[in-house]
Amino acid sequence: MKGKCIILKNCRKKRVRRYDDAGNYIGNQTYLRNLYEKTHGPIDEPEMVVVQGCGNEDCHNPDHLILKSLSDHFRDIVVALDPPVGEKNPNAKLTDEIVLRLRALKKKGRLQRGDISRYARQYGVHKHTMQKAVNGQYWNHIQI
Numbered sequence: 210m211k212g213k214c215i216i217l218k219n220c221r222k223k224r225v226r227r228y229d230d231a232g233n234y235i236g237n238q239t240y241l242r243n244l245y246e247k248t249h250g251p252i253d254e255p256e257m258v259v260v261q262g263c264g265n266e267d268c269h270n271p272d273h274l275i276l277k278s279l280s281d282h283f284r285d286i287v288v289a290l291d292p293p294v295g296e297k298n299p300n301a302k303l304t305d306e307i308v309l310r311l312r313a314l315k316k317k318g319r320l321q322r323g324d325i326s327r328y329a330r331q332y333g334v335h336k337h338t339m340q341k342a343v344n345g346q347y348w349n350h351i352q353i
């Protein structure tokens with residue numbers, strides 16, 4: 210994103226009244242869509258929505274405004290409300306199986322000093338991440 214965010218609280222919710230050349234009221238428009246059209250030109254596709262590409266909902270820097278299809282926008286909202294956990298997270302390096310196996314070893318007292326660090330290195334995660342996964346602070350959606 211070019212430049213810093215320019216904050217205007219609740220700018221997503223603001224609307225502006227629009228008038229034609231003769232001064233007749235022709236309905237309102239969201240503030241961000243109005244700002245986008247003023248700075249980037251008219252939006253031809255009615256199915257496109259204007260969102261902040263920087264992810265800051267209070268930002269109204271015109272350079273941070275991007276067009277997104279309605280379906281992409283709704284998908285992003287759903288992901289934000291219900292982020293993928295565990296294996297469903299595309300960035301996950303651990304799997305349910307690894308976590309369950311290590312928890313089982315711990316339960317049986319067969320997880321030796323240094324094992325956590327070794328497994329962390331093996332699976333490419335930080336030892337604290339592995340420790341929390343084994344202790345159930347992370348990956349708490351799965352239980353033995």
Ligand SMILES: [Zn+2]
Binds near residue numbers: 261
């Ligand atoms: Zn921004």
